[in-house]
Amino acid sequence: MRPLRIGLIGAGTIAWSAHLPAINRLAPKIELVAIADVRLEVAQRAADRFGAEAAYDDYQHLLARPDIDMVDICTPEFLHAEQTIAAAAAGKHVICEKPMSATVAEADAMLDACRQAGVRLMVAHSRRFTPRYQRIREAIDRGAIGDVRFVRENERRPRSMYDALDEPTDYWNPRAGEGDKRPWISLAGFSQGAALTNAVHETDLIRWFVGSEAVSVYAESRITDPEGEVPDFLTCLIRFANGAVGGTEVVNRLPSAYPVYHQIEVVGTEGVIRAFDSEMAPLRITRRDGATYPANWSTLLHIGSAYETEIRGFADAILTDGPLPMEPFEARQALALSLAAVESSRERRWVTPAPALSGKGTGS
Amino acid sequence: MSDHPTNPLLSHPVFAPIVTEVQGGALGQRLAAYASGRTKRRVGDPLVELGAPLIDFLIQIFGENVVSVMATNERVGGDDFDAWFLTLRFADDLVATVDLGNFLPDAYPDDLELRLELSGTDAVIIAEPENVAVTVIGRTGTAQDNSYSRSYHEDLLQFARAVATNEQMPVMRVVAAARRSAASDAVVSVN
Numbered sequence: 001m002r003p004l005r006i007g008l009i010g011a012g013t014i015a016w017s018a019h020l021p022a023i024n025r026l027a028p029k030i031e032l033v034a035i036a037d038v039r040l041e042v043a044q045r046a047a048d049r050f051g052a053e054a055a056y057d058d059y060q061h062l063l064a065r066p067d068i069d070m071v072d073i074c075t076p077e078f079l080h081a082e083q084t085i086a087a088a089a090a091g092k093h094v095i096c097e098k099p100m101s102a103t104v105a106e107a108d109a110m111l112d113a114c115r116q117a118g119v120r121l122m123v124a125h126s127r128r129f130t131p132r133y134q135r136i137r138e139a140i141d142r143g144a145i146g147d148v149r150f151v152r153e154n155e156r157r158p159r160s161m162y163d164a165l166d167e168p169t170d171y172w173n174p175r176a177g178e179g180d181k182r183p184w185i186s187l188a189g190f191s192q193g194a195a196l197t198n199a200v201h202e203t204d205l206i207r208w209f210v211g212s213e214a215v216s217v218y219a220e221s222r223i224t225d226p227e228g229e230v231p232d233f234l235t236c237l238i239r240f241a242n243g244a245v246g247g248t249e250v251v252n253r254l255p256s257a258y259p260v261y262h263q264i265e266v267v268g269t270e271g272v273i274r275a276f277d278s279e280m281a282p283l284r285i286t287r288r289d290g291a292t293y294p295a296n297w298s299t300l301l302h303i304g305s306a307y308e309t310e311i312r313g314f315a316d317a318i319l320t321d322g323p324l325p326m327e328p329f330e331a332r333q334a335l336a337l338s339l340a341a342v343e344s345s346r347e348r349r350w351v352t353p354a355p356a357l358s359g360k361g362t363g364s
Numbered sequence: 365m366s367d368h369p370t371n372p373l374l375s376h377p378v379f380a381p382i383v384t385e386v387q388g389g390a391l392g393q394r395l396a397a398y399a400s401g402r403t404k405r406r407v408g409d410p411l412v413e414l415g416a417p418l419i420d421f422l423i424q425i426f427g428e429n430v431v432s433v434m435a436t437n438e439r440v441g442g443d444d445f446d447a448w449f450l451t452l453r454f455a456d457d458l459v460a461t462v463d464l465g466n467f468l469p470d471a472y473p474d475d476l477e478l479r480l481e482l483s484g485t486d487a488v489i490i491a492e493p494e495n496v497a498v499t500v501i502g503r504t505g506t507a508q509d510n511s512y513s514r515s516y517h518e519d520l521l522q523f524a525r526a527v528a529t530n531e532q533m534p535v536m537r538v539v540a541a542a543r544r545s546a547a548s549d550a551v552v553s554v555n
Contacts, residue, residue, distance in 0.1 A: 154398060154481075220459050235461040237449050245447070255487060267441075
């Protein structure tokens with residue numbers, strides 16, 4: 001079987017830290033062919049580092065290559081719909097970083113475009129491929145705790161999380177030339193803040209574990225960063241059609257040395273599943289000025305294996321014409337939940353997530 | 365406040381140091397507060413029995429009153445309404461997320477489980493008083509014994525009973541607002 005030939009669009013943070021290393025590890029099943037980024041020099045550095053033969057500053061040039069089977073879209077969410085629809089029109093299968101898009105209408109357009117073009121689409125919700133969450137879902141499926149009635153998944157991030165990146169992140173910032181180094185993810189013109197940056201993971205996990213559709217969402221948010229334009233804090237409650245309840249609280253400005261961590265509890269009619277990263281730091285270094293947890297981000301969530309598993313699963317679905325490990329409709333629903341949280345936090349009332357208009361997408 | 369019952373959490377060996385830390389400014393800018401209280405107890409209202417001591421504790425350590433509440437009363441463990449989920453906004457804009465429930469399964473190692481997590485720009489404070497146990501991993505599996513840890517459930521219940529009829533206590537105004545919020549499905553201001 002010949003390898004799947006892949007082109008990656010958007011050589012930013014998530015590409016360097018997760019997707020490109022995972023693609024390299026999946027050789028020879030997957031062969032990295034080309035990388036496109038609006039910053040040609042960054043695309044070229046990524047191509048050199050990860051072994052792609054070509055670098056482009058226009059993703060259309062990458063899509064025009066007939067020798068590329070699938071694209072991995074790692075750009076900001078406001079570009080996902082345009083690029084996915086273009087890739088589908090070019091006959092490329094698409095794996096797209098979460099969140100699926102900036103709006104539900106865009107997500108529906110992505111589903112329609114890929115369905116009509118007969119290409120496969122999957123959104124890279126890495127938590128679905130993280131061993132701890134897979135074990136939790138397996139326990140639920142085998143009835144270990146009865147019917148799921150309540151899920152809480154909280155996430156904590158230190159504000160230093162993005163400080164150590166090698167590549168500049170201010171490309172989209174219109175004031176970058178004036179020394180403003182904030183990335184697009186912090187700017188109101190490009191991002192909705194915590195609800196989409198990371199809480200879309202939580203809304204997806206909660207819905208996945210509950211196994212029902214949400215009927216209403218209530219959320220409150222805050223911009224705690226004096227220089228912030230979008231919320232860095234979100235707390236959200238979700239009511240599901242089956243009567244279950246979900247809750248998530250995301251705090252993204254913790255002290256710089258604090259470990260990224262997650263707290264999850266799934267309460268069922270016959271038991272409880274819980275996993276608290278704060279109790280299970282695999283590496284703790286305590287110095288005179290405090291403790292650090294340098295391995296939490298990479299080991300607790302098993303990020304490397306999660307991205308490898310998700311890309312391998314998508315590739316296998318293409319190669320065997322088999323089922324996708326995660327249907328794109330699932331990502332559409334998680335997006336709808338997170339956007340309902342954004343609306344709720346603005347209006348301070350319960351909000352019904354956008355209904356699916358065209359039934360469940362199949363990912364073709 | 366002197367005629368009000370004393371919250372037992374203020375003298376609890378795990379929670380008492382939090383008072384000093386928070387009031388001394390250890391958190392830096394306050395970002396968020398998360399509190400949960402769960403029991404196996406199948407009677408009583410967790411909003412009062414668990415919520416009153418936890419929310420009162422938050423009000424006292426922050427020195428701020430709650431100005432608005434969104435609350436929902438749900439069935440988690442069975443057919444009865446046994447859980448409350450609250451979002452509290454304090455006067456300084458801090459938002460506290462509070463989960464309360466009488467839904468711990470019978471097999472759970474603890475009769476009562478409280479958890480408090482205070483997030484700030486300079487520090488994070490996590491209190492888990494039930495995180496005390498001897499774990500024995502033997503031929504037949506894993507057994508956990510925390511029977512020696514100090515039980516304070518009855519202290520909390522006594523406090524809850526004492527404040528339940530005191531409508532002027534700040535925490536009971538929050539409780540009343542939570543009931544109005546759950547009944548109306550709307551954000552309610554605390555009078």
